[in-house]
Amino acid sequence: MKLTQGKINELLSESACEHNHKKEGKGKNKSCTQVAQPGAAQGGCAFDGAMIALVPITDAAHLVHGPIACAGNSWGSRGSQSSGSMLYKMGFTTDLSENDIIFGGEKKLYKAILEVKERYSPAAVFVYSTCVTALIGDDLDAVCQKASEKAGVPVVPVNSPGFIGSKNLGNRVGGESLLEYVVGSQEPEYTTPYDINLIGEYNIAGELWGVLPLFEKLGIRVLAQITGDGRYRDIACSHRAKLNVMICSKALINMARKMEERYGIPYVEESFYGVADMNRCLRNIAAKIGDRNLQERVEILIAEETAKLDEALAPYRARLKGKRVVLYTGGVKSWSIISAAKDLGMEVCATSTKKSTEEDKARIKELLGKDGIMLEKGNAQELLRVIAQTRADMLIAGGRNQYTALKAKIPFLDINQERHHPYAGYVGMVEMARELDEALHSPVWAQVRKPAPWATAEPGLAID
Amino acid sequence: MATIATRRKSVAVNPLKQSQPLGSALAFLGLKGMMPLFHGSQGCTAFAKVMLVRHFREAIPLSTTAMTEVSTVLGGEDNVEQAILTLVEKSKPEIIGLCTTGLTETRGDDMQGILQSIRKRHPELYDLPIVFVSTPDFKGALQDGFAATVESIVKELPRPGETRPNQITLLVSSAFAPGDVQAIKEMIADFGLTAIVVPDLSLSMDGHLDDNSGSVTSGGTTLAELREIGSSVYALVLGESMRGAAEALQKQFGIPYEVFPSLSNLDAIDSFIEGLADLSGLPVPEKYYRQRAQVQDAMLDTHFFFGRKQVSLALEPDLLWSTVHFLQSMGSEIQAAVTTTKSPLLEALPVESVTIGDLEDFEQLAAGSDLLIGNSHVASISRRLNTPLYRMGFPIFDRLGNGQRSTVGYRGMMQLLFDLGNLFLEQEESHAKH
Ligand code: SF4
Numbered sequence: 001m002k003l004t005q006g007k008i009n010e011l012l013s014e015s016a017c018e019h020n021h022k023k024e025g026k027g028k029n030k031s032c033t034q035v036a037q038p039g040a041a042q043g044g045c046a047f048d049g050a051m052i053a054l055v056p057i058t059d060a061a062h063l064v065h066g067p068i069a070c071a072g073n074s075w076g077s078r079g080s081q082s083s084g085s086m087l088y089k090m091g092f093t094t095d096l097s098e099n100d101i102i103f104g105g106e107k108k109l110y111k112a113i114l115e116v117k118e119r120y121s122p123a124a125v126f127v128y129s130t131c132v133t134a135l136i137g138d139d140l141d142a143v144c145q146k147a148s149e150k151a152g153v154p155v156v157p158v159n160s161p162g163f164i165g166s167k168n169l170g171n172r173v174g175g176e177s178l179l180e181y182v183v184g185s186q187e188p189e190y191t192t193p194y195d196i197n198l199i200g201e202y203n204i205a206g207e208l209w210g211v212l213p214l215f216e217k218l219g220i221r222v223l224a225q226i227t228g229d230g231r232y233r234d235i236a237c238s239h240r241a242k243l244n245v246m247i248c249s250k251a252l253i254n255m256a257r258k259m260e261e262r263y264g265i266p267y268v269e270e271s272f273y274g275v276a277d278m279n280r281c282l283r284n285i286a287a288k289i290g291d292r293n294l295q296e297r298v299e300i301l302i303a304e305e306t307a308k309l310d311e312a313l314a315p316y317r318a319r320l321k322g323k324r325v326v327l328y329t330g331g332v333k334s335w336s337i338i339s340a341a342k343d344l345g346m347e348v349c350a351t352s353t354k355k356s357t358e359e360d361k362a363r364i365k366e367l368l369g370k371d372g373i374m375l376e377k378g379n380a381q382e383l384l385r386v387i388a389q390t391r392a393d394m395l396i397a398g399g400r401n402q403y404t405a406l407k408a409k410i411p412f413l414d415i416n417q418e419r420h421h422p423y424a425g426y427v428g429m430v431e432m433a434r435e436l437d438e439a440l441h442s443p444v445w446a447q448v449r450k451p452a453p454w455a456t457a458e459p460g461l462a463i464d
Numbered sequence: 465m466a467t468i469a470t471r472r473k474s475v476a477v478n479p480l481k482q483s484q485p486l487g488s489a490l491a492f493l494g495l496k497g498m499m500p501l502f503h504g505s506q507g508c509t510a511f512a513k514v515m516l517v518r519h520f521r522e523a524i525p526l527s528t529t530a531m532t533e534v535s536t537v538l539g540g541e542d543n544v545e546q547a548i549l550t551l552v553e554k555s556k557p558e559i560i561g562l563c564t565t566g567l568t569e570t571r572g573d574d575m576q577g578i579l580q581s582i583r584k585r586h587p588e589l590y591d592l593p594i595v596f597v598s599t600p601d602f603k604g605a606l607q608d609g610f611a612a613t614v615e616s617i618v619k620e621l622p623r624p625g626e627t628r629p630n631q632i633t634l635l636v637s638s639a640f641a642p643g644d645v646q647a648i649k650e651m652i653a654d655f656g657l658t659a660i661v662v663p664d665l666s667l668s669m670d671g672h673l674d675d676n677s678g679s680v681t682s683g684g685t686t687l688a689e690l691r692e693i694g695s696s697v698y699a700l701v702l703g704e705s706m707r708g709a710a711e712a713l714q715k716q717f718g719i720p721y722e723v724f725p726s727l728s729n730l731d732a733i734d735s736f737i738e739g740l741a742d743l744s745g746l747p748v749p750e751k752y753y754r755q756r757a758q759v760q761d762a763m764l765d766t767h768f769f770f771g772r773k774q775v776s777l778a779l780e781p782d783l784l785w786s787t788v789h790f791l792q793s794m795g796s797e798i799q800a801a802v803t804t805t806k807s808p809l810l811e812a813l814p815v816e817s818v819t820i821g822d823l824e825d826f827e828q829l830a831a832g833s834d835l836l837i838g839n840s841h842v843a844s845i846s847r848r849l850n851t852p853l854y855r856m857g858f859p860i861f862d863r864l865g866n867g868q869r870s871t872v873g874y875r876g877m878m879q880l881l882f883d884l885g886n887l888f889l890e891q892e893e894s895h896a897k898h
C-alpha cells in the first residue's frame with residue numbers, strides 16, 4: 001500500500017466514522033485531522049498510532065525503519081498482554097545512521113528483514129516507516145515485497161511516518177495495512193455459525209481475558225482478535241467470520257467497514273466497560289447472529305453474572321456512593337466509563353469530549369445530566385480549574401495527567417494504555433471498584449495535605 | 465586497553481540507546497523556568513515525555529514545533545516561530561531550550577538563521593534566552609545530547625564577571641541522578657564553597673511536593689546563576705562527556721577545570737574530597753573521616769561477595785566507566801560491557817573489550833554471569849538468563865525512587881556496596897539450598 005495523499009484523505013474522511021458527519025456537512029472531521037499545534041502540549045504521532053494498533057499481534061516481529069528516536073524511545077512500553085509468543089515485545093529497528101540517510105536506507109532495511117527472519121522466525125514481519133525514511137524517499141513497499149519473496153514469510157509494509165498526523169490516523173494506517181496485506185490471505189481450518197472477530201481491543205493489562213470466557217460459555221468462537229493478543233494467522237483468516245465486533249474504539253472502523261464491503265461481514269460497535277454496556281454487547285452479538293437459543297443463553301448468563309456482580313460490588317457501592325469524579329479520556333471511553341461510574345453510584349461532574357463523535361457527545365450529555373461539564377480540550381491548568389470548580393473528589397484520566405492530579409494532591413485513577421489493572425467485563429467492574437475505592441480512601445491524602453505544624457504557627461509562638 | 469567492537473548487523477534488536485533529543489531534554493530540565501522544545505514532528509516529543517515521566521514519576525515540561533508533512537517540505541521556520549510565541553504566551557518560560565530531531569536535521573533547517581530572523585521580527589523576545597542545540601537522532605545517544613546541551617548552555621548564557629574566590633562551577637553529566645547531584649552539592653557546601661551546578665536536576669527532578677502547578681520546571685539552575693558562571697574560580701567536571709563544556713568555559717573565561725570521571729570508588733571520592741580541601745583551603749570536616757571509615761568497613765564486610773564475581777554491564781559510557789571501576793575496586797570481574805556511543809573513555813577502560821551495541825548483543829555476551837547491570841529493559845533478559853539485575857541508567861520504569869537514589873560519595877558508594885552485596889548474598893543463599 002503506497003501512502004498517497006489520496007489514501008490519507010480517504011482515511012481521514014472515513015465514511016463510517018461519525019466524526020465526519022458534522023451538521024450539514026460543515027466543519028472538518030476533527031479527531032483524525034486534528035494536528036498538534038506548535039508549542040502546545042502534544043500527543044503521539046501516526047507512527048505511534050500504527051504501532052499501538054499492530055504491535056498486539058504477538059507472534060509477529062515489528063521492525064521500525066528509521067533513526068533511533070522512534071523505536072529506541074518507545075519499544076516494549078505498550079501495555080498489551082500476550083498469552084503466547086513474546087516476540088512482539090522485542091524492539092527491532094534499522095537504527096539509521098548519518099550515512100544511511102545520505103545514501104538511502106533501503107539496502108539496510110532489506111538486510112534487516114532477512115536478519116530478523118533468520119534469528120527470530122516470526123509469523124510475519126511488520127515494517128513501519130517513520131518521518132526520516134519517508135523524507136529520504138525509501139520505497140518501503142518494494143523492499144518489503146522483495147524481502148518477503150526471499151525470506152518466505154509475509155512482510156507487511158506500514159506507511160506510518162509520524163508527520164502525516166495524529167495517533168488516530170496512525171491506527172487507521174495500521175488497519176489499512178491489515179486489510180491490504182493480511183485479511184483474506186489464509187483460510188481457517190473450519191468455520192462455525194458463531195465465529196466473530198473482535199476489532200480494536202488491544203488487551204491492555206490483559207482485559208480480554210476477563211471477557212473471552214464469557215464468549216466461550218456462550219459458544220461464540222472468537223476467530224480473530226484484531227489485534228489484542230492476536231495471532232497473525234487468525235487475522236489472515238478473519239474474513240470468514242460472521243460478525244465483526246468493534247470494541248470501544250473508532251480507531252479501526254475502516255477495517256470494520258471495508259470488511260463489510262469486501263466480505264459481507266456486518267459489524268456492531270460495543271464496549272466492555274460497565275455492566276450496562278457489557279450486557280448490551282452480549283445481547284447485540286446474539287441478536288446479530290440471530291440465533292434464538294443463543295439469545296436465551298445470553299439472558300441466563302447476564303442474570304447469573306449480574307447477580308454475582310451485585311454481591312461483589314455491594315461493599316464498594318456503599319463507599320463510593322456520591323463521590324464526585326472528573327473524567328478526562330478520549331473517544332468512546334468517555335461515555336462508557338461514565339456509565340461504569342454511575343453503576344457504582346458515583347457522580348461524574350465533568351468529562352472530556354476530545355476525540356468524541358457527535359453520537360458519543362449526545363450519549364455523554366444524556367448520561368451527565370444538565371450540570372455536567374463537557375471539556376472540549378484541556379491542559380493541566382484547565383483540568384485543575386475544573387476539579388476545583390466542581391469540588392471533585394478525584395480525577396480519572398490517562399497516565400499523562402497522573403502527575404497533574406498527584407501534585408495537586410488529588411486522588412487519581414489511570415484509565416488508559418499504561419494502566420496495570422483490567423477493567424473490562426464483569427470481573428473488570430470489581431477490579432475498577434476496588435481501585436477507585438483504594439484511590440479515594442487512601443490514608444495518604446490527609447497526610448500530604450497537612451501543612452507542617454510549625455509553618456502555620458503564628459510568628460512569635462515559635463520555640464526558640 | 466579495551467578493544468572496541470561494533471557489531472556488523474543491519475538491525476538493532478532491543479535497543480539500549482536513547483536518542484540525543486531525549487538527553488538534551490533531560491539536561492534542560494535541570495534549569496529553572498525551563499521549557500524544552502523539540503523541533504520535529506509531535507511524536508518524538510510525546511515519546512520522550514512518556515519516557516521521562518515513567519522514569520522520574522514527575523510531570524515533565526516538553527513541547528514540540530509539531531512539524532507536518534507540508535511544513536517539512538516548505539521549511540519549519542513558521543512552526544518554530546509559532547511554537548516560541550505560544551510558549552511565551554501560555555507557559556511563560558524563563559528559558560527555552562530548542563533542539564533539533566532526525567527529521568529537521570535531515571531536512572537541514574538553518575536553525576541559527578531561523579532564530580535570528582524570528583528575533584528580528586519579535587523584539588519582545590529580546591530578553592528571552594533561547595538555547596539552541598543540534599541533536600540529530602541518527603547520531604550519538606542520550607549522553608551526547610545531554611553533553612551537547614550543557615555545552616550550548618555554558619557557551620550562550622554566562623557573562624564575564626569579576627572572579628569570586630568561593631564560587632565554583634559544577635558540570636554534571638547524564639551519569640549522575642538528581643540524588644547524586646544533591647549529595648555532591650552537600651559535599652561542596654561542607655567546604656564553604658558556593659557551586660553553580662549545570663544542570664541541577666536535584667532541584668527539579670528529585671520528586672518533591674510544592675505549590676507550583678506551572679507548566680515549566682519549578683526548580684533547577686536559575687538564569688541569574690547561569691549568567692554568573694563567568695565569575696567562578698574553578699570548574700569541577702563530573703563525567704568525561706562534560707569535557708567539551710569545560711573546555712568551552714576555559715576558553716571563554718579562563719576558568720581552569722578538573723574532570724572526575726567517577727565518584728563511586730574510594731580513590732575517586734578521596735581525590736574529589738582532597739580537591740575540595742585544596743580549593744577551599746579548609747581542612748576536611750570531621751564527618752568525612754567517619755563516613756570514610758564506614759565505607760571502608762562496608763568494603764570489608766561485602767568483599768566476600770564481590771570477589772571474582774562475573775558482572776555484565778549495559779550502560780552509557782560515563783556510567784559504564786564509573787561502575788566498572790567500582791566493581792573492579794571490589795575484586796569483581798567484568799564479563800561483558802555494552803554501551804551506546806563512542807567516548808574517549810572506552811579505549812582506556814580496563815577490560816578486554818567494549819561493544820557498542822544493543823541488548824541482543826548484551827544477552828549473548830552476558831550469558832553465564834553472576835550479575836547484570838543495566839536499565840529496566842534488561843529485566844526480561846535477567847529473567848531469561850536467570851541472573852539477577854541491578855538497575856542503573858535510563859530508563860528505569862519498574863523501580864521507585866529514581867529521583868532520590870545516590871551512588872556517589874562515601875555514603876552513596878556504601879549504599880551501592882550494600883545493595884549489590886545483598887543481591888550476591890541472596891544468590892549464594894539460594895544456591896546453597898540446593
Ligand atoms: S514523529 Fe516521526 S520521527 Fe518522531 S517518533 Fe514519530 S515517526 Fe519517529
